[in-house]
Amino acid sequence: MIKANSKIIKDIIQALENVKNNIPLTHCITNYVTINDCANAVLAIGGSPMMADDPEEVEEFVEIADTLVINIGKMSQSQIEAMIIGSKHGMETNTPVVLDPVAVGVTELRNNLVLKLINESKIGVIRGNMSEIKAIARLVELDEILSLNKAKSKGVDVSEDDEITKANLNDNGTIVKALAKKLNIIIIASGAIDIISNGTTTYACENGDPIMPKITGSGCMLTSIIGAFCGVNDPFIGGLAGTTIMGIAGEIAGQEVKKENSGTGTFRSKLVDYLYKIDEQTIEEKIRLYKLE
Ligand SMILES: Nc1ncnc2c1ncn2[C@@H]1O[C@H](COP(=O)(O)OP(=O)(O)OP(=O)(O)O)[C@@H](O)[C@H]1O
Ligand SMILES: Cc1ncsc1CCO
Numbered sequence: 001m002i003k004a005n006s007k008i009i010k011d012i013i014q015a016l017e018n019v020k021n022n023i024p025l026t027h028c029i030t031n032y033v034t035i036n037d038c039a040n041a042v043l044a045i046g047g048s049p050m051m052a053d054d055p056e057e058v059e060e061f062v063e064i065a066d067t068l069v070i071n072i073g074k075m076s077q078s079q080i081e082a083m084i085i086g087s088k089h090g091m092e093t094n095t096p097v098v099l100d101p102v103a104v105g106v107t108e109l110r111n112n113l114v115l116k117l118i119n120e121s122k123i124g125v126i127r128g129n130m131s132e133i134k135a136i137a138r139l140v141e142l143d144e145i146l147s148l149n150k151a152k153s154k155g156v157d158v159s160e161d162d163e164i165t166k167a168n169l170n171d172n173g174t175i176v177k178a179l180a181k182k183l184n185i186i187i188i189a190s191g192a193i194d195i196i197s198n199g200t201t202t203y204a205c206e207n208g209d210p211i212m213p214k215i216t217g218s219g220c221m222l223t224s225i226i227g228a229f230c231g232v233n234d235p236f237i238g239g240l241a242g243t244t245i246m247g248i249a250g251e252i253a254g255q256e257v258k259k260e261n262s263g264t265g266t267f268r269s270k271l272v273d274y275l276y277k278i279d280e281q282t283i284e285e286k287i288r289l290y291k292l293e
């Protein structure tokens with residue numbers, strides 16, 4: 001376990017301070033299922049969310065934004081057009097682009113869109129559950145995955161066979177790292193244990209609570225706050241900060257919900273509360289982060 005006074009944890013704390021001080025304008029083209037949760041998560045962490053998806057105005061928004069989040073959870077043809085225009089303009093304006101490839105691997109439409117975004121623009125970070133990350137690894141024919149059996153897809157949620165556990169952590173870490181290296185993109189696979197890699201260095205984060213996947217959008221919220229972090233931080237540090245801070249907030253909120261015997265509705269509110277309240281001392285006390293080989 002990495003010690004609280006180590007450089008990487010100081011960097012994570014500094015990343016949070018940078019968000020609070022600079023209030024990154026976080027433009028999100030995202031699904032209407034969880035759009036309000038994403039906007040509130042970005043506000044709670046200290047960013048400024050802007051949610052709009054008309055292709056006619058997306059370039060103007062990217063122009064003023066510090067960062068662009070693209071979430072393909074519930075697309076329409078016009079949203080797809082906005083995502084393509086937005087990510088290309090992100091590349092032209094050096095605006096970091098963070099992609100949430102919801103349910104990639106399930107339909108051809110999603111596969112083609114994700115490949116197009118990866119190939120024709122500059123994506124900085126991809127954050128998905130392990131089913132989604134493996135699906136992308138298959139789409140780009142990553143050697144490390146070609147020999148593995150494909151788990152049955154389960155829509156927007158991770159399939160049981162793909163869940164990250166202690167037993168498969170090293171194998172999944174190898175896939176995440178190899179994909180990050182091949183694409184030159186920060187790859188974050190979330191789950192009971194989160195894996196974060198830049199292709200050279202790979203971390204695992206054990207924070208979180210099993211109640212987190214029982215509300216819709218904890219993944220979408222995570223990607224949105226990673227977007228905010230990347231607006232004012234290096235994308236690897238931003239990805240690490242967003243992932244660990246979301247895990248810690250979810251863990252504290254989950255423990256409170258259990259103690260007071262309430263449920264997922266209360267958890268959803270408490271998660272936003274703890275994203276808002278998290279500070280240096282809480283991060284130092286609670287973070288459970290370590291390096292993988
Ligand atoms: N079993 C678990 N135990 C602890 N934390 C978890 C667990 N499952 C997910 N999480 C946490 O929940 C958050 C969302 O991750 P998850 O992998 O569920 O995203 P997702 O499948 O994309 O979600 P969605 O599509 O509903 O937004 C992450 O912060 C992750 O660490
Ligand atoms: C439930 C759901 N359906 C499309 S997007 C979404 C939010 C979680 O990804």
Ligand SMILES: [Mg+2]
Nearest residue numbers: 102156219220
């Ligand atoms: Mg998701």
